[in-house]
Amino acid sequence: MRVVTLAGGVGGAKLVDGLAHCLSAEDLCVIVNIGDDFEHLGLKICPDLDTVCYTLAGLANPETGWGREGETWRCLENLERLGGSTWFRLGDSDLATHLERTRLLKEGASLSQVTERFCKMLGVGVKVLPASNDLTPTWVKTDIGVLPFQEYFVQRQCQPVVRGFHFENVENAIPAPGVVDAIREAELVLIAPSNPWVSIDSILCIAGIREAIRGKVTIAVSPIISGQAVRGPAAKMYSEMGIQPSALAVAQHYAGLLSGLVIDLVDEAQEADIYQLGIKVLVTDTWMRSVNERNQLAKKVLDFGKRWLNEVEEGK
Amino acid sequence: MRVVTLAGGVGGAKLVDGLAHCLSAEDLCVIVNIGDDFEHLGLKICPDLDTVCYTLAGLANPETGWGREGETWRCLENLERLGGSTWFRLGDSDLATHLERTRLLKEGASLSQVTERFCKMLGVGVKVLPASNDLTPTWVKTDIGVLPFQEYFVQRQCQPVVRGFHFENVENAIPAPGVVDAIREAELVLIAPSNPWVSIDSILCIAGIREAIRGKVTIAVSPIISGQAVRGPAAKMYSEMGIQPSALAVAQHYAGLLSGLVIDLVDEAQEADIYQLGIKVLVTDTWMRSVNERNQLAKKVLDFGKRWLNEVEEGK
Numbered sequence A, B: 001m002r003v004v005t006l007a008g009g010v011g012g013a014k015l016v017d018g019l020a021h022c023l024s025a026e027d028l029c030v031i032v033n034i035g036d037d038f039e040h041l042g043l044k045i046c047p048d049l050d051t052v053c054y055t056l057a058g059l060a061n062p063e064t065g066w067g068r069e070g071e072t073w074r075c076l077e078n079l080e081r082l083g084g085s086t087w088f089r090l091g092d093s094d095l096a097t098h099l100e101r102t103r104l105l106k107e108g109a110s111l112s113q114v115t116e117r118f119c120k121m122l123g124v125g126v127k128v129l130p131a132s133n134d135l136t137p138t139w140v141k142t143d144i145g146v147l148p149f150q151e152y153f154v155q156r157q158c159q160p161v162v163r164g165f166h167f168e169n170v171e172n173a174i175p176a177p178g179v180v181d182a183i184r185e186a187e188l189v190l191i192a193p194s195n196p197w198v199s200i201d202s203i204l205c206i207a208g209i210r211e212a213i214r215g216k217v218t219i220a221v222s223p224i225i226s227g228q229a230v231r232g233p234a235a236k237m238y239s240e241m242g243i244q245p246s247a248l249a250v251a252q253h254y255a256g257l258l259s260g261l262v263i264d265l266v267d268e269a270q271e272a273d274i275y276q277l278g279i280k281v282l283v284t285d286t287w288m289r290s291v292n293e294r295n296q297l298a299k300k301v302l303d304f305g306k307r308w309l310n311e312v313e314e315g316k
Helices: A010-022 A047-056 A074-081 A092-106 A111-122 A149-155 A179-185 A196-204 A209-213 A234-240 A247-253 A265-276 A291-315 B010-022 B047-056 B074-081 B092-106 B111-122 B149-155 B179-185 B196-204 B209-213 B234-240 B247-253 B265-276 B291-315
Strands: A003-007 A028-032 A038-040 A043-045 A127-130 A138-142 A145-148 A162-167 A188-191 A217-221 A260-264 A280-284 B003-007 B028-032 B038-040 B043-045 B127-130 B138-142 B145-148 B162-167 B188-191 B217-221 B260-264 B280-284
Touching: A003 A010, A003 A196, A010 A028, A010 A047, A010 A291, A028 A047, A028 A179, A038 A149, A043 A092, A047 A111, A047 A127, A074 A092, A074 B092, A092 A111, A092 B074, A092 B092, A111 A127, A127 A179, A138 A149, A138 A196, A145 A149, A162 A196, A162 A234, A179 A209, A188 A291, A196 A209, A196 A234, A217 A291, A247 A260, A247 A265, A260 A265, A260 A291, A265 A280, A280 A291, B003 B010, B003 B196, B010 B028, B010 B047, B010 B291, B028 B047, B028 B179, B038 B149, B043 B092, B047 B111, B047 B127, B074 B092, B092 B111, B111 B127, B127 B179, B138 B149, B138 B196, B145 B149, B162 B196, B162 B234, B179 B209, B188 B291, B196 B209, B196 B234, B217 B291, B247 B260, B247 B265, B260 B265, B260 B291, B265 B280, B280 B291
Parallel strands: A003 A028, A003 A188, A028 A127, A188 A217, A217 A260, A260 A280, B003 B028, B003 B188, B028 B127, B188 B217, B217 B260, B260 B280
Antiparallel strands: A038 A043, A138 A145, A138 A162, B038 B043, B138 B145, B138 B162
């Protein structure tokens, strides 16, 4: 079964890692959010691409879910000593990725090409594609003004109250090579348990991607469990946008796109309401605390997709 | 006594460190070679400035004389893993200097301003000035072609046979702010035991510097001991340029500029020949194997200068 997954950072990377355990590498393609990408200290930094690649390469920090395992901070400590900027924590190992990516981009390589090269060097067989090679930086509209995403997310630790989002230049961006083809050729499209507002909408807004997904069997995994995000500001964003954070809210968020939604056992009571939206529901344990739980969730999501595909097949 | 020292990397940094031990900080100014500077991985790297500053800050690696003490190489190891360039060894702590300098230069700061800021942050009281804020990259003419300095020096480990040197753009360069004033105000000008060809000539070639030095009491310390350089390719360069490497050759190299030359005990036999050039000679132990030896040599050089200054004074 050929599967395409739309993913942001940590939650997305974990599900993708589980999927990679269940599928052969050539059957899995990940389309990764680039809205978080930014330039810092002259370096091009792509947090979600790196989290996905590090996780698939077995290099990610298992405690944080992002960054490198066994990371050291010598450069950052010395930057601080020199009066440099340290709010964005660049580890010594991680720095190599940003230095080499920046160099390759300056030489004229596209972000897709750089990502493909890094995956090859790190032994990642799964196809990892940036959503676009164009810049579509996310801006967060807040009570204290419009902030670049990383300033909101890291520097201000998601404290400002969110009023909305803007994906700059998204109207001019085109999907990276292979993105639309991968979706067209996929039997199953998955939306990882990533932040719907800033990790997935930023992908879906790029011309042609939402259209390519429409009509596909598309299953999302809710990033909201019991009204909370496992990590990050998704639930806080829902509340500040005037929406009660819940699996149902996620279903409504993706309305018109979803065939099915995977929700946590603790949210079972919402199953009927989600079903009312014309979305099938799989209720299961969705919290990925261990590698084993990633693999288990991935298997259940794929089985859920398979059942759906069989029904579609039988319905023909 | 106000002292200005022209210096390159390791040997220069060691003498300057000894001088800083003997003089109050406001009486010492170091003018540092910028011909070795280059851009690597998008970062502006100034090896001699960094060696001088790290040494004065007590941060230099005492074994190599360059780089940082207790340096780690995580970034470099990961660069290698990604297929990046690793011939120029950038340590994790050292990287902070290059990242922050590159950022400040891009923001419009001059190399002098960046250097002043770094010295302040690192607690270096001695005035450290780049010879120029203009780019004057050294090219080495060799039997295999004209090579950028770092390609000759690091990548090819000084193996090509040298035919000459070219300081690109030096005809358009002007001394950095403060350089000519510091020389004019100095009572004593020292030329550190740095490579005459590529560390000192590259400073002297910048318009106004040689002229400002002329007429000053100027003392060099020979970087050649017993026909060999303590470190680096200076002796090899003399041989390949058709000159027997010796303290005498150094005296002839700086002819017209020197009041005195400090040579090693093992080269005592050359004293008379050097004296014949109109250059006074101090014969002493010039090999700086320890911090104590740096301080001792610095004291002897300063005393040698003082005696000369007294003679000049008496001669008036």
